[in-house]
Amino acid sequence: MKDFFKFMLRFAAPYKWNIVISVIFNLLTAFLTLFSFAFIMPILRMLFGLDTQEYQYMAFEWGNFVGCITNNFNYYVSKMIVDLGASPTLLFLCGSLTVMTLFKVLSAYTSEWFTIPMQNGVTRDIRNSMYFKIVSLPIGFFTNEKKGDIMARMSGDVAEVQSSVMSSIFSLVKYPILIISYLVAMIAISWELTLFVFIMLPMIGTLLGVVGRKLKQQNLQGQERFGSILSNIEETIGGLRIVKAFNAEKQMERNFSAETQDLYRIHNSMSRRYALAHPMSEFLGTLAVAIILWFGGTIILSGSESIDASSFIYFMVIFYSLINPAKELSKTSYTIQKGMAAMERIDKILGAVNPIQDPAAPRNLPEDRGKSSVSFRDVSFSYDGERDVLSHIDLEVKPGKTVAIVGQSGSGKSTLVDLIPRFWDVKRGEILVDGINVKNLRVKDLRSLMGNVNQEAILFNDTIFNNIAFGDKSATQEEVEAAARIANAHDFIMHTENGYQTVIGDRGCRLSGGQRQRISIARAILKNPSILILDEATSALDTESERLVQDALEKLMKDRTTIVIAHRLSTIVNADMICVLQDGKIVETGTHSELIGLGGIYSRLVDMQQV
Structure with missing residues (x-):
């Protein structure tokens, strides 16, 4: 008792x-x-x-x-x-x-x-x-x-x-x-x-x-x-x-x-x-x-x-x-x-303890910060405390630039980007956003800077409008429609039964894969993030859907700091910098043409996809 x-x-x-x-x-x-x-x-x-x-x-x-x-x-x-x-x-x-x-x-x-x-x-x-x-x-x-x-x-x-x-x-x-x-x-x-x-x-x-x-x-x-x-x-x-x-x-x-x-x-x-x-x-x-x-x-x-x-x-x-x-x-x-x-x-x-906590004396982001930067400084990370998934990562993503992360499955690509919004905390080293350690920022402030588009579009059993405006109670119909137009989603939305008030079913099951992804992109556009994270956003799409989604992504990426994870290397050839991960380490960096000229891992990955 x-x-x-x-x-x-x-x-x-x-x-x-x-x-x-x-x-x-x-x-x-x-x-x-x-x-x-x-x-x-x-x-x-x-x-x-x-x-x-x-x-x-x-x-x-x-x-x-x-x-x-x-x-x-x-x-x-x-x-x-x-x-x-x-x-x-x-x-x-x-x-x-x-x-x-x-x-x-x-x-x-x-x-x-x-x-x-x-x-x-x-x-x-x-x-x-x-x-x-x-x-x-x-x-x-x-x-x-x-x-x-x-x-x-x-x-x-x-x-x-x-x-x-x-x-x-x-x-x-x-x-x-x-x-x-x-x-x-x-x-x-x-x-x-x-x-x-x-x-x-x-x-x-x-x-x-x-x-x-x-x-x-x-x-x-x-x-x-x-x-x-x-x-x-x-x-x-x-x-x-x-x-x-x-x-x-x-x-x-x-x-x-x-x-x-x-x-x-x-x-x-x-x-x-x-x-x-x-x-x-x-x-x-x-x-x-x-x-x-x-x-x-x-x-x-x-x-x-x-x-x-x-x-x-x-x-x-x-x-x-x-x-x-x-x-x-x-x-x-x-x-x-x-x-x-x-x-x-x-x-x-x-009683579960949340290790991701706001700092006792959080720093505030500058109101006129403009485009954001992201820096990894000697970052190592392990899930179990024994085997490092990432080792000594040094990476600088300059404001407004696009950096692509490529590598074989299990090399640590998704883990790398998950550390930026503090889905996990680094064990050694530090990650900086606009020159501030992410651990010194409020979690809410940090994540407000970021927009995510993942391989699997995560949608809810709700209307199209509410899925695009997710997390933004003040969004108007005009703002949602504008975001949908940029994401190449407005036309197919208007052909649905009730337009923006159409309920899309469990996980968006009433929509095709390309349509779900464009809704997800429209959601990120409406948020207007300073930092954009794209995790294999087109890898599960057919050619026609990929073209529509890729066009929407290019509009979204314009003038934003973007980190892209991609298996289809054709989607990142225009990135400002490409980083090749292998066994949790960055082994190659450069532009597409520079890495092809090296004849290393990236070049072999490109050759395998062209076979």
Whole structure:
């Protein structure tokens, strides 16, 4: 339960007044419940002649407040029986009991009414916190995590927290108050019997706690397996073309069946253990009642004056009423254990550390900076801290110039450009933008300088307008259309069903590859970046689409500092400088004609593409 209270301090603090109001109404509910029990006993004794005592009105004394209330209640009931008769008195008292019960249930409902916004609010806050954290985390975090597992944590684990932990909050507010109120009343009736109850309850709680701790461990295994299943589904759908092309359907079915079988086994064990909670608590409760009956009956039969028969009956009524809250509280303990297992998985995301941070004293970019420059000074980088992907990179990209990066796959081209916007941080050396180390700039300011066009156009299931204006809430229709015209996209956009308001589907699936890429270019044009990064922007296109995209890129690149990664060397022959990467090192630099004249690696790459 320690983890649960830490959780409550983190997420329930904004809803403290909901808890306070709920506690107040639960106290009122407990008082009305106890009063209704006390209300019934003397009625039955006097109506049926079990109580022959004559009562006199007693003046109120704070030292004997309860005794005065009880005596005067009995006085008025006995007077009513004499004046009106037993039957009308019974009718009046039953009506009073009904009204009291109405107030009790209204009080109980009001208590829950105030906890519901807290339950749903905390769930919303957790889901928002996870999403905000995921958006803020660096790209490196997701290279070690399965996409499906992250989705499982945001969906299944949050749902588990809502159904397990948050739904238990009302029980944790209500039942302890009822239990404490009942125990106080029981102590007032007979402290000896209550002491006996106190001795038994810890033993019962210990037995139930053992089962609950095991349940948390199993639920953690189940949530992890569920995340693995979601990852499997996501990979299968994403790679369905390959699965079918290689006749691997049966293999994928076997893998999936093995994972679902593990989840089936875990859920069986969890459900059986959870199902044990009710019969186990019911048996232990009945056992406790039997022991109390024996112990209390022995005291009465022995002739002791510490408790009489009617008080013992009232004691047993209260104790039996205590059993149900105690059982529900024990079930709540089981439920919370399940939810805290899901919370552990959520905390792996919420507790993740983002190494890409703004500096304590960030520098500001000059407002009239004009064209930007980019400099690499003895930069080395490693993903795992052991093998360098880039080694001793020295590179100067002058303002307004175009530098092309070429090399075989795995040479470090994409890693090199990812270091500029701080998707990763360099381990050794430094990168300067306009003469300022990128680590001394705010991340937001640094990335505001840059526009990216990647090999795979990353679009969203939204309208064409919103995809082009992505990240710019102030963009007007005229500005979006102007950017689309420069990107050679306006004509095909106007031929779509709803023009710029056409929804393009998941990842732009309703558009061709060339159309998606031109939308991506239009987005970069609208941003009007000082530094442009093109990562193999035309490598996946056919010849006609490549011509249209290349023309759009040339318009975009004009008078901008541009870094281009390209496999098709024909697209970078006019670059101001070409750098050849091999095994993470720059091995050749120069213009296209200079590198051809060297007869080195670049020349061989050109020859291979011309074959």
